[in-house]
Amino acid sequence: MKIGKHSLSAVLLTLAFVATALVIGSAGQAALAVPAPQVAAALPPQAANAAAAGDVTPPTEPGGVRPCPPPLAPTVPTGYASICWTPSNDDTGVVGYDIYELTSAGFVYRTTTTSTIGGFSGVYGRLYTMYVSARDAAGNVSLPSQMITTVATLGMTPTISPSPVPDDIAAPTKPTGLTDGCLADYPGVAFCWQPSTDNVGVAAYDLYRKTATTYLKVGTRTASAHPSFTESGLETGKRYLYFVVARDAADNLSLPSDSLSALAREGLPTGTCTVTYRATTWTTGLSAEITIRNTGTTTIDGWTLAIDYASPAPRLASGWSATWTQDGTRISGAHLQWNKTIPAGTATQVGFNAAHGGTATAPVKVSLNGATCLTG
Template structure:
């Protein structure tokens, strides 16, 4: 019968892991202790473990290592006895640095965000204390002696195992995660000032309660939003710069879906704010009335320097009993309360700084308030 062959580094790690499993984890291993401490600190504070910081002290090495590559699942050694526990083995390609990589930090995604799960000095680690058969998501960064941190790897998901095979989860209650968000569409809300993307909703046997959105920075994946709908927007970004995101769906029990594909969105400046055209006309309106009727003179003044050709004046008579009966120096019409006066051929051009005089007679059945909303060729006029 053929035997499995392990890398030398894994053989040493396997001996420790097997011995601890055989002893029913009577004393927690160093790695398990660090993982448990990280989770306990997160739970006690109610906030995720702080993410790695960027660069070293001023005047020293400020060049970060390269991003770790080829993250993959490495099966941990077979247990020799004792109580099975869920473990995840991770391996990756080493980072490079101008001075030297001193170690790595491994972060695990939880319902409260990413927490640090391990800080190995080699390109492999075992994360224990997990639920057998459940899928977990991780990312990894490299560190150098000056404290510089690499850009994070893309999220990587794998299932916790015991030995070489996945076993049924012993959890109780709802342990089924939502389906993975799909159909990522960047910049789906172009009128929003910032980034936006949309997606196809996830499903769940009980119900999806929302989504957790993460954005990549130079040193980590940081939480940036928890939308309940199928779109996300983020403002206060640099217009024209691209940003990389991923997201997971979450249900009421805290189960997390597999991460979505990465989506790159470019920060938009949004649609420009509407600027109304400058006021280019002035109206002087004078009226006098008598029982059942009134007359009005209207002076149209071109405040601009450009001639107004084939002008049309519009305004509103506020009272329903005000009706235009006849007029002069314009073609007059009325629809409801809206009145239109169009230029005659002989006064169709109002030169810059010049004016024309028009007027009309009307009938009344009530009050005679002045008109409102004067516009000339679509531009708003001021009252004189």
């Protein structure tokens, strides 16, 4: 059997593409630049099937994401980055797969396909990071797939010479050493990492958090010798998945860092109040005397003191200098009219009596108007 010159070239080019594609997480690979999209970003098409309006179950996450030889490419002076994946499952059926590209502005929608192979045009020889999500007729969107980085090639048909590339195409190195809890007193997520390097210089780091449908860009940090990131407004005690991308002045992007599972912490007290708790105990009861001191710079006008105990908590019996109530393991005292205000630098005293089952435990947390107080 004879193989023509064009056919042989296509085979060799396809093999070269497979050999040079990179999947995130593979060790020892160097990254090239990832340019911004060459087409205007658009939103994925929305479902218009009214019959599926009651469907709230999203498709399963696309799996097995891998680089694939691009389909027959048009004769244009661009490259083509293409991936394949295994089909998602859905109770009513998947109607499309949306592909998103990582840019300096975040992940940008690029194209939609009904098959399990897809991609987009780009600069020949450059690496592109992307992910794919599945969508059903009701508009439910799956979890984003694993991210993948692959090179743009010229396709499987002969093309004209590729267009020239910019002068700086060297990307920063992949961020490493992500460490959770670098700022233990921060109320939310706080983590840090080792700085990346670049042939010209790293300009910034972009931070991403995984959500139910995408990888959300949640912040940018200017390059420094000790880079770190914080995010508030999260659910305390819950873990969130993050990754970091380094960027230089030419908008060349590094490979995404390995993912970090970061814990949203309560943080340390703000220091605007100090509470002194003194309890006299006996076999089945206790009498607690509490001093509330305003250590802030402004007057506290109206207050509620909350004292949280581990279970089993003492059982409130009576109290003084406040209106006392109990809800589960929390005993609370609200101001009376005569001690409603606590000027800066002054204090007020309150107290209560309670019963216990033989062991009088100390409070695990004391807060004033919802803010944790220092204890002393």
